[in-house]
Amino acid sequence: MPFQNLSINRLIIHEVFRRGEVRELVEPRYSSQLIELDTDARDELQLRITSALGHASHGVEMTICDATENSTWVVSKAIIASQEHDAEFVAKSQIIASKLAAAQTARTIPGGIVVVIDGTAGHPAQQFMCVIKAEPHGGFTKRESEDGNLLLEYLRDLILTPQAKLYKIGAFSKQDATTSTNPVATDGWRAFLFDDLITTGNKLGAAQYFYESFLGLTFPTNSAFQTKQFHSYTKEFIRSASVSEEKKYDLLNALTTYLKTDQAATVQVQAFATNYLHTPELRDAYTTHMAQKKFPMTAIHKDLAEVKSALRQRKLFFSNNIKLTAPADQFEDHVRIRSIDGEPDEHGNIPKWTEIIVHDRIRNQE
DSSP: OTTSSOEEEEEEEEEEOOOOTTSOOOOOBOOOSOOOOOHHHHHHHHHHHHHHHSTTSOOEEEEEOOOSTTSHHHHHHHHHHTTTOHHHHHHHHHHHHHHHHHHOOSTTSOOEEEEEEEEEETTTTEEEEEEEEEOOEEEEEEEEOTTSOEEEEEEEEEOSOTTOOOEEEEEEEEOOTTTOOOTTOBTTEEEEEEEGGGGSSOTTOSOHIIIIIITOEEOOTTHHHHHHHHHHHHHHHHHHSSSOHHHHHHHHHHHHIIIIIOOOSEEOHHHHHHHHOOSHHHHHHHHHHHHHTTOOSSBEEOOGGGTHHHHHEEEEEOSTTOEEEEEHHHHHHHEEEEEEEOOOOTTOOOOEEEEEEESSOOOOOO
C-alpha cells in the first residue's frame, strides 16, 4: 500500500486566508523555517496521514490532469527532488501555498493552515509529497494549577485533531515507472485525495477548488470499470466462500446494499470486509482474494454506470429450470430463505431443499 510505513522527512506550514470583501486575493502568510517535531508529535502526524490515505481509509486515487510547467504536480516533483536543499524545499512549499490561495476564489471558502510534507512510504519505501489544508477549530485541554487543581483551558486554533474533519489532503507518490501498471499513474507517479466530503452521499462533494483547481487532479475515468470489478470479484468470492447458502444469500444482499443503498461516494475492500464479513477468517480470505485479483485496496470513486442492470434484479436458480426473480432492493425485506432437510430417497439419503417465504400473497399467475 502506498501510505503504509510512512515516514516524514521535512515539514513546513504556511497560512492562507479567506478572500477579501470584493473577492480580492489576500496574500498568504509564509514561513521560512522547517518545523522539527518531537518523536511523539511526528508519530501522531504520520499516523494521521496514514489513517486518511492508507489501507482502511476513504483516500481516493486520482488522475493527474494538469502536468503543465507550473502545476502542483510539477512543483511537488521538485520538492521531492530537493532532498539536499532545504532552502529550495521552503521556496517550493511557498509556491504551493500561493497556488492554494489563488484557487480559493469564492469568499465562502475559509482560510486555514497549509502543511507541506515530504518523506517516504510504502513497501518498498517510495518518496512522496503531500499538502494538507487544515481549518482551525476551538477545543479544550486540561492543565494543573499551582495548587494542584485541574483547570480547563480553551484553545481556539487547534488543527488535525482526531475528531476534526476540517482538513483535506493531496498527495503525490513516486513509483517505479518501469514496473507500474496502475492505469491512473503518470510516468510512474500516483496522486491521492482525502476530503471528508467525498464520504457523503454526493459523490462529487469533494471541494473542486482543492482537487481540480489547486492539485490539478480529476476522478479517474475508469471508476465505472473499477466499480464493476469490485462487484464482480466480490460476488465471485461470496459464491465460492465456505459458508452456508443462507449466509451467501445474506452476503449477496449486503453487496447490493453496499453499492446501491449506502450513501458513501467510494467503495473499498476493507470497508466492505469490516462492515459485512463478521469473522476474521472470512475477512482475511476476502482481502486475499481481492489482492490476488490485483484490485486496489484504497477507496475508489463509486460509479454504478456499468453495474446498474446487475443491481436491479436478484435471481436465484434451481434445477429443473426453476428460478426466483425479484427487485434487488426488495429482496432482503420481503423474501426469507433457509435450507431445510428434504425427504429421504430410496437409499436413505436426505437431500437439502430450500424453503422460500415471500411476505405477500400471490397477486397474479401466468
